[in-house]
Amino acid sequence: MENSKSRCHFSIIFESMWQFWAVVVFIVINQIETLREVIRALSESGIESNEGLIGALIGLGSILLVSIIVLLIQFLRWRKTWITLEDNLIIIERNTINKKKNTIAIENISAVNTEQNLFERLVGTCKIKIDTNSLTTANTTDVTIVFEKRKAESFRAEVMERVKALKSGEAADARKWSVQEGVLQTWQNTFNSDSDKQTEHIEKSYNMEGLQHRQPLIVDNIYSSLPEEDVKIYQYTSKDLLAHWLYTMPISSLLVLLAGVVASILGIMEYGLNGFLSFIVDGALATAILIITVGYNMVKQFIVYYGLKVYRTKKDIYLSYGLIKKQSYILPVDKIACIKINQPFISRLCKKYYAEVHTVGFDDKSGGMANISLAMDKAPMLEILKVLVPEYVVDEVIDDIVKQDKSVRIINFVGWVMWSAPIIACGFAAVWLFEAPKYIAVIGVCVAIIFAALLYVLGYKTKGYKLLDRLGIFVDGHFAKRYSIVQYDNIQYVNYRENPISTKFAQRSATVFLLNKAVGMPYAPRPVGIQLSDRMFQKNA
């Protein structure tokens, strides 16, 4: 394929700073009379005697000067910016004071969109917006180029063709989706609630002409399209959901509930039932807000995951749940970033577990995660996971987790001291500067530093890791416990951290960056980090 090098259309000089030009035009229009006067005075008798006109002339001159400078800068930016399309790369090079050269691998381009605003319509240009599958630029466009319309269309077509050529393997998948398109459209028509959202998802999946990675699709009733092959459907009853709700109840809500019960008992003992009830009625609004907030937090899980059904086909996981808002999803297994096995505080006490999948492109409101099991004992949950996500689960995957080294206790202690110092300083400041009662300051500081110590101790007891051949398991949490199961192939990069104390004990912690999320690795000896990196490269080797 031919390589081409070109510049953006020169109209970008005005377009890129349109706000500035709008302000200039606004000022000039507002001062048009003054401008006329200045011109008249200049052509007739001069303006030496008129101080007002001198001021206006200076003002207009300044605007003109700034405009010329801005124009010059934009002109140089345009003149010195080159866009090169190579076989597998797009290179955007700018050689102004801030030199920059952006190189994008065509294989990683996820979308090439065109856009035309009013100005561009008038001028006859078109904006090309190129996006890559990168987490850091997820909410922004990676590259924006302005070309004359015909050139923009041919550039877009050229890039798309090269992406297609590179992703010829994925094109096969796209064909598979286009076969299903008719069925999906039917679903779309019969799907009444939330239809806009559904349309948006479907469009998202097809507007790239099969180039984009497959997104999870919202469908109406996945069970009407059960595959012929023998699949195991996991369907949870209301009883399972009730147990899940109980085991996963947020600790804060539980504490508020307990406090409410204790306060009610004390209130009744103090004022009698009638007095207590009239007291409650007096503060009706506050009570109502508290009850609604706590109540919603507590029943949310029950409402959201009501009627949860899950099954797995060769390449996808099918999910359906919801009481008020029924939701159904298809999650492509190859887009799973990691599997999480969670134990909220109550579950941890009762030795119950539930699992979630984190998938690229899945419902952003939920943080890209979806429950695939409800809270239950370890053995049955692992059995379910072996059927649903065998790629991520092997025997004893969450057993024999390697705990942090004993030296981490010293590292944590130093960390705790460093946190406690500013808390104590705040306590002193409260007493000396704001004359707070000493006992309140002492109680406040003690509670804060004891809680910090508790977090460090629980964190030490909870955190751990385990590196298997294909999978890395990282355990995190304080009151709750979370196991993140990651395939080394999905790791994008790793960031290791050491502080002066951990360096002394040859320990380092890390953040493992995946496709759409990051997972923390607790302190581990340096060789473990090297082992993790090596396994990350295994595919390359």
Added chain:
Amino acid sequence: MEREINYNKLEKSAKHCMRISSLIVWTILLLPALVVIYFLGYMENGPVMWIYGGIAVFALAYIIFVPEARYARYRYAIDEEAIRVREGFLWIEESIVPVERLHKLSVSQGPIDRIFKLSKVEVTTAGGDVTIKFLKENEASEVAKTLEKKINLIAIEQREQERKTNREFSPEPQFTGLEQETNDIE
């Protein structure tokens, strides 16, 4: 067993660049603060000026010593499998990016970098960015070229792999009798 990795150190001019950058940052922080103190009439206030003086001394020490330590710690390595950047002053960070995960490559140069003929290379993966800072201009373009070549190579390998996979899964097209006849007529 720990493998031998050939880390590169930065040029000495990087240290000066770090120092100038720190100087600018601290000036931006301290100068407006002094103006505010002056206009609020605290110039004669002992404790305020002591605190300001203390911060100024800290800033001076930072400008003198921290770039030295950061320069001494800074290392980077690029090999067949990964890009590694090790940096920090008290808290040290090491980022390891497998070359295969590269999405985007960006070489940039700010005005201060330009004075010292330095550049930075930012590598972007689907999970985030890692930057190799304070590289000499020619070194940065060399690094960029090497990585560009690698990205190209990976793309070519991937294309070959995809072609092979497609060939395995889609057998040679079978001609039907009708098509055969049409061909004969032509």
